[in-house]
Amino acid sequence: MNKFYYLYISQLFSVVGDGFFRISLIFLTLNNGGVKLLAQVFAIQAVIIAITVLFSGILNKYLMPKSIVIISSILRATTCIYMILLISLDLHSNYLYFIIGIIFGMSDSLYRPNYVSILKFNVTLHKYDKQVGLLTSSRQLLNILTPMLAAFVYDSFNNFILLIISTILFLLSAFFSVYLKDFSGQKISISKNILKEMIYEIKKGFIYIFNNNWLKIGMLISILVIPFQQALSNVVVPVFATTLNNNAISYSSILTSYAIGAMLAGLLFGKIGKFVNSIIKAFLVILIAYLVYSFSGLVHSIVTASAISFIVGGLIQIYNISWEKFTIQYVKEEYIGNISSVSWFIFSSFSPIMIALVGYLIDILNVRMVIVIIPLIICVSILIITITFYKKLTLGDLQDEKN
Structure with a gap:
């Protein structure tokens, strides 16, 4: 079987497992400690990601990316x-919930920087739009079904069942990942100076980003967008959903609409992608x-609210696929792990700050004001950055920097 389809199956198991897990965690924390505990758990997760992600992408110099994804x-x-x-033991200490953020943060930090490498090795470049469109649209189709199914299981049964299903799905994802194609080059042997070597590789990542204008400017945009996206999905949307209808179905409706928009964008990316053929246009998409x-x-x-979520889901999906495509096309293979780790470290460092800030603002103001104010601040910032660095953001620059 084509290696892409092993990636495809593994990803789909992972998406459903992750969806079930997150809904379980959100309502478990909301029911036991409210918005404060919810924000604290996801802030801890973000802190762990920021601390460990810097080294996790560099690990693929020593271990196969496939092995890291399985772990x-x-x-x-x-x-x-x-x-x-x-x-099962009916334990409710906040500190025990904090451990969830620590473990899940570690797993996220291992996965994220190495996913682009896995994608590069298992997707044919000349079929990129078609294969990634299929992968992302199928992933989003499951994102449509998963919240609704998870909400049904949550309302009809309990968190226990949700978590059992998640456990099985994550293990199935690991099983199919075993068959993925991996990096064909020679790995660096682990030595006594591994920490020194890893710091050197991290330094290479910083230098590569600094020497490429589009990556450097993209980092500024990511510092704004990704931390808020984390706060949005983990804190803002669950709380906002309770102002509309205080149950899991309301929350899942917003998620489902977002996923439908993202799925359609993925399916149509083969046609839409040709219009997003520059970094500037990608930034314009995320601004809108x-x-x-x-x-x-x-x-x-x-x-x-669901209609707005549908539109936003489609636009963000177009931006995400476009950015991944630029990265695969214009970043040298040996640097992907380096820049992925550095990139995630930089904007993951801001995630706990944003999550804590959003949780605080929701408490002293209200969730609706937060939803209006912060996105508008991000829009103005993206516009200023794009206008300021307009001349450096062209595909011609990318071509030159690639060589």
């Missing part, structure tokens, strides 16, 4: 088992996405 899936399954124990999202704070209907 990540096993860690996710371990997190689910730990939560099952908390529920956040501008549209700011209107969510003004609506009081689940239908309208």
Whole structure:
């Protein structure tokens, strides 16, 4: 079987497992400690990612990216088992919930920087738009079904069942990852100076980013966008959903609409992608996405909120696929792990700050004001950055820097 399809199956198991797990964690923390505990757990997760992600991408110099992704899936399954124990033993200490953030943060930090490498080795470049479009649209189709199914299981049964299903799915994802194609070059042997060598590799990542204008400027945009996206999915949307209808179905409706938009964008990317053929246009897409999202704070209907979520999901998906495509095309293979680690370290460092800030603002103001104000600030910032560095953001620059 083509290696892409092993990646495809592994990803789909991972997506459903992750969806079940996150809904379980969100409602478990909300029910036991409210918004404060929810924000604290995800802030801890973000801190762990910021600390460990810098080294996790560099690990692929010593271990195969495939092995790291498998370890990540096993860690996710371990997190689910730990939560099952908390529920079974009826334990409610906040510190025990913080451990969830630590383990899950470690698994995320292992997965994220190495995913691009895995994608590069298992997707044919001349079929990139078609294969990645299929992967992302299928992933988003499951994102449509998963929240609804997870909400049904949560309302009909309990968190225990959700977590058992998540555990099985993460283990299946790890199993199919075993068959993925991996880096064909020679790995660096592990020596006594491994820490010194890893620091050297990290330094190479910083230098590569600094010497490439589009990566450097993209980093500024990511510092704004990704931390808020983390706060948005983990804190803002669950709390906002309770203002519309206080149950899991309301939350899942917003997620489902987002996923439908993202799925359609993935399916149509083969046609849409040719219009997003520059970094500037990609930045314009993400700017429009956040501008549209700011209107969510003004609506009081689940239908309208879901419609906005649908549009935002499509726009963000177009941006994500475009950025991955630029990275695969214009970053040298041996540097992908380096820059992925450095990139995730830089903007993951801001995630716990944003999550804590959002949680605080929701407490002292309200979730609707947060939804309006922060996206508008991000839009203005993206616009200023793009205008300031306009001349350096062209595909011609990318071509030159690639060589």
